[in-house]
Structure formats: structure tokens, C-alpha cells
Amino acid sequence: MKKGFVLVMIAACLLMLLSPIQAAASSNLNVTMDGEKLDVAAKAKEGRTLVPVRGVFEKLGLHVNWDHQKKTAYISNDESKVSLTLGNKVAVVNGKNVHIDVPVTAEENRLYIPLRFVAEQFHFTVDWNASTKTVQLTSTSTESDIDVEEFLQSVIGADLTSYSTDMSLWQSMKLDGEELIMDMEMKMDMVLDPIGFYQYTAMILEELDGEKMESEAYFSKEGYYVSEMGQWIKYDDELVEDILNLSQMQMDPMYQYELLLAYAENVKVIEKDDTYMMSFSISGDGFHQLILELIGGIDLGLPEEELEMIGLLFENFDITTSTTFDKSTFYPLSQTMESNLAVTFEGDTMELEQKVEATYSNFNQIKEIKIPQEVIDSAIPFNEYIGEWELEDVEFDEVS
Known part of the structure; x- marks a missing residue:
């Protein structure tokens, strides 16, 4: 049984909420x-x-x-x-x-x-x-509702081992009366077994006069490497192991199937001439439980009651997503997502709005995610990177 795409859609939504990476807008x-x-x-x-x-x-x-x-x-x-x-x-x-x-x-x-x-x-x-920056309108000449469970079983069984993604994302974050608007372009190559990816992002913040900030990341069994300010950083191997273990659990087809039906609302599948379109939403208690389900497989070193608090930090959460699949292969072709939520911590509330549009390609063409040797050789440990920042803070305090 090959890895399906149902959980990838849900997990991608959550990753967007936690990631500082956004997408560049264009007028062309x-x-x-x-x-x-x-x-x-x-x-x-x-x-x-x-x-x-x-x-x-x-x-x-x-x-x-x-x-x-x-x-x-x-x-x-x-x-x-x-x-x-x-x-x-x-x-x-x-x-x-x-x-x-x-x-x-x-x-x-x-x-x-x-x-x-x-x-x-x-x-x-x-x-x-996203690759051609094109809005594609299609007339709905033939469409009908189909059985959701039957469709999900077909998606789970699709022979999908790897793909590429082009994604655009717009985000507004409001806190203490201030608003931060970010746009991002992201390109990703993803291999599903064993899990691995390469990701390039270009982020633009309006508050920084439209300056573009670029970054790259590699994830595989060799490790997790991220570029920051021109410096490659290697994250702890324990984190990589936890993510790999979690991904193996989440890639189980029955786990994906049960997860979607347990927490999603308004799940609907429409059949068209050459495609299927699946849409669903997640909100309220369903989102809280999904958060706990996803982070429960990672050893964060926190007691259960603190994990519960992580879920409760999210308020007024609402997400809607729609994905188009190829009718013959059940491979994903495109996806849109909108989300609104409020996160409260220590009395401060942050309001976050996101809009995502993505396209998928290169199905089963990527055989392996190989981290370049120069990235491995030049990377510094995450703890050392954090230590440099702490040292700069101390030196700044002493000068002040």
C-alpha cells in the first residue's frame, strides 16, 4: 500500500501556521x-x-x-x-x-x-x-457527488512516491494593534518513503520595504539542515528521529483515513470530466484534538497537561481547503486553503489569517533527497548557532 495524500494536506495546513516562511506576490x-x-x-x-x-x-x-x-x-x-x-x-x-x-x-x-x-x-x-502565475477557470460541464469513503480509499491507495510543489502564500498577523503582512514563494521536492524533502523559500515583508529574504532546507535520514543568514545549521539528530518516527505512523493508510474522518467537517467530493475535487473544513474542538494527535508522536519533553495547553492556545480556528485530483491516477494537481485563527499566550492574542494556493508536478520522478556534501561540511550544530545569538545578546547588554 503506497502512501496517500490525505494527511499531507492536513499536515501542510498546520505546518503553514507554524512556519515563518511566506510567498512573493506578483502583478504579472x-x-x-x-x-x-x-x-x-x-x-x-x-x-x-x-x-x-x-x-x-x-x-x-x-x-x-x-x-x-x-x-x-x-x-x-x-x-x-x-x-x-x-x-x-x-x-x-x-x-x-x-x-x-x-x-x-x-x-x-x-x-x-x-x-x-x-x-x-x-x-x-x-x-x-504558481509556476506560471495563472488563474485557471474551468466550466463545470459534468459533475456529481461521489462516495467520500470510496474516494479516500482510492487516494490512500494511489501509487504516489514523490512529487514537487509550487506554492504561494499570503499571511496577515495582528498583535497589539500592529499588523505584519508577509508574502512567500515556496518550491519543494518531496519523497514520501523514506520521508525527505528539499525546500526553497523567498519571503517578502511589507514592513521591510519589500526586501526579499531567501532560505533553503534539506530533510532526510541524514539530518535536517536549514540555511539562516547564509549559514547552514544542523538540527539535533533526536529531532530528526522523532519526525521520522512520526511520519511513518502518519503515513499508514488507515491512520490517514481515520484521522480525516475523525476531525474534518463538511467533507465533500465532486466528480468532473477529468478530475475529482475534494473539500473539507476543520474548526473548534476538532482542531484542538488534531493538534494533540499530531504533536503527540513527537517527544517534546512536556507532561501531558502542558501538551493539552498547546492545543488550548488556539482560539477561533477555522480552516477550509479544496484539492483537485487527477481522475485516472488520483494524484493531487492543485490545492487552495484559507485559515483564520487566534492564538492566546500569557494574556496576549495574535490573530493570523492565511491564504494558500499550490500546484503539484513531477509525480514519482524524484528518487531520493540527497543533501550536498558542502552543506553537511559547512553546517554548525543548532546549539552552537543558538549560543552565538546568546553571546551577541550578552555583549550588547554589556555595551549598553
């Missing part, structure tokens, strides 16, 4: 409809793709009207009607108010509308290709 975005490129000036804002009021939606067979006095766009077909007002984060869909992340925006004397939100209201499939 493309839009395609059923594979045909559309001539449109798309823009990226807060992790969302915006398109001009006119030009795109008409090509989707929708009617578009703009009321200048009310500053409202009306988009409709024979079945549905959506209205969006300039600057308002509440849209009206068939008479009901719906919250949206990014409202209609005015830039350079043009009005821009959030593409994904509108397209999905009219039942178009929206995927993101």
Missing part, C-alpha cells in the same frame, strides 16, 4: 478559461486575484452592469445574481449577504473585482498554477 498574472488565455489586466491584492469589472465575466457568459451612483457591480446569469459595492466587504448573492476578503477596488481609474469569489458563485472551478 494570467487568466485562462478552459485552457484558453484571456486578454485581461489581472492584479494581485492580499492573496486574491482582481480583474477589471468588464472583459472577463462576459466571456464566462455572465451579464455585467455597473451602477455609477450606487458604486455597485451587478453580475448575473439565468440562475444567480451577485452584487458587489466599491470598498464594501459584504457582497449580496441571491439576496443573501456574504463576507468577502477583498472588495471591489479602484486603481488607476479602473474598477477591479475579486475573480475567484465571483467565478465560484456561478459554479466555475478556479485553480492556481
Whole structure:
């Protein structure tokens, strides 16, 4: 039985929450409809793709009207009607108010509308290709609900041993009235047996005037190596062993299957012409229990009551994710994820919002993750790296 992809999706969501790595945004975005490129000036804002009021939606067979006095766009077909007002984060869909992340925006004397939100209201499939920075719209000509359990068994049994990922991630973190916005690009090569990966990331923080910070990481049975400020660091072998043991447990097909059904909500699978699309959400107590399940396999040196506290730190958690699979192989093709949560520690609350879009490729083409010898030779132990930082703090205090 080959390793499936169900737990990878869930664990990836959690890793995003704990990782400082984010993805670079770009204004050079493309839009395609059923594979045909559309001539449109798309823009990226807060992790969302915006398109001009006119030009795109008409090509989707929708009617578009703009009321200048009310500053409202009306988009409709024979079945549905959506209205969006300039600057308002509440849209009206068939008479009901719906919250949206990014409202209609005015830039350079043009009005821009959030593409994904509108397209999905009219039942178009929206995927993101990070490598080409393309929003891919697909008409839903044939779709039907299928049995979730049957689908999960097929995903678990898929012959997937390795793959590559291109991911874009936007994150907003609010604490004590301050907001930190980060964008990240990530490229990863992943081998599932034995677990190993190479990861490149480029992070941009708005507060640092758009300066790009790049890093790399290798993980295999040889160790866990991360580059920081141009210096390679080797993490303790005990941590590597714990992660390897945990991954072997989590890669068990039945474990994955039970984990998803135990903690996820609103699990749904839709069959289309050439793909399946699975979506689910996790929130509240389900997330707390999932956290404990995942970290329970790592020896953190903490008593059980403190592990419980780690889960309880997370408040108001809500995550939704959707993944598209190839219909013949059950390999993942693309994924989107949105999450909102609050983390409280010692009276301080941090609010975290994330939006992730990823594509997958190179299925079963990566045979091994090999850590370059120059990385191994130049790396310093993690404890030594921490010691250097502590020494700098002491010297700074003495000078002060």
C-alpha cells in the first residue's frame, strides 16, 4: 500500500501556521478559461486575484452592469445574481449577504473585482498554477457527488512516491494593534518513503520595504539542515528521529483515513470530466484534538497537561481547503486553503489569517533527497548557532 495524500494536506495546513516562511506576490498574472488565455489586466491584492469589472465575466457568459451612483457591480446569469459595492466587504448573492476578503477596488481609474469569489458563485472551478502565475477557470460541464469513503480509499491507495510543489502564500498577523503582512514563494521536492524533502523559500515583508529574504532546507535520514543568514545549521539528530518516527505512523493508510474522518467537517467530493475535487473544513474542538494527535508522536519533553495547553492556545480556528485530483491516477494537481485563527499566550492574542494556493508536478520522478556534501561540511550544530545569538545578546547588554 503506497502512501496517500490525505494527511499531507492536513499536515501542510498546520505546518503553514507554524512556519515563518511566506510567498512573493506578483502583478504579472494570467487568466485562462478552459485552457484558453484571456486578454485581461489581472492584479494581485492580499492573496486574491482582481480583474477589471468588464472583459472577463462576459466571456464566462455572465451579464455585467455597473451602477455609477450606487458604486455597485451587478453580475448575473439565468440562475444567480451577485452584487458587489466599491470598498464594501459584504457582497449580496441571491439576496443573501456574504463576507468577502477583498472588495471591489479602484486603481488607476479602473474598477477591479475579486475573480475567484465571483467565478465560484456561478459554479466555475478556479485553480492556481504558481509556476506560471495563472488563474485557471474551468466550466463545470459534468459533475456529481461521489462516495467520500470510496474516494479516500482510492487516494490512500494511489501509487504516489514523490512529487514537487509550487506554492504561494499570503499571511496577515495582528498583535497589539500592529499588523505584519508577509508574502512567500515556496518550491519543494518531496519523497514520501523514506520521508525527505528539499525546500526553497523567498519571503517578502511589507514592513521591510519589500526586501526579499531567501532560505533553503534539506530533510532526510541524514539530518535536517536549514540555511539562516547564509549559514547552514544542523538540527539535533533526536529531532530528526522523532519526525521520522512520526511520519511513518502518519503515513499508514488507515491512520490517514481515520484521522480525516475523525476531525474534518463538511467533507465533500465532486466528480468532473477529468478530475475529482475534494473539500473539507476543520474548526473548534476538532482542531484542538488534531493538534494533540499530531504533536503527540513527537517527544517534546512536556507532561501531558502542558501538551493539552498547546492545543488550548488556539482560539477561533477555522480552516477550509479544496484539492483537485487527477481522475485516472488520483494524484493531487492543485490545492487552495484559507485559515483564520487566534492564538492566546500569557494574556496576549495574535490573530493570523492565511491564504494558500499550490500546484503539484513531477509525480514519482524524484528518487531520493540527497543533501550536498558542502552543506553537511559547512553546517554548525543548532546549539552552537543558538549560543552565538546568546553571546551577541550578552555583549550588547554589556555595551549598553
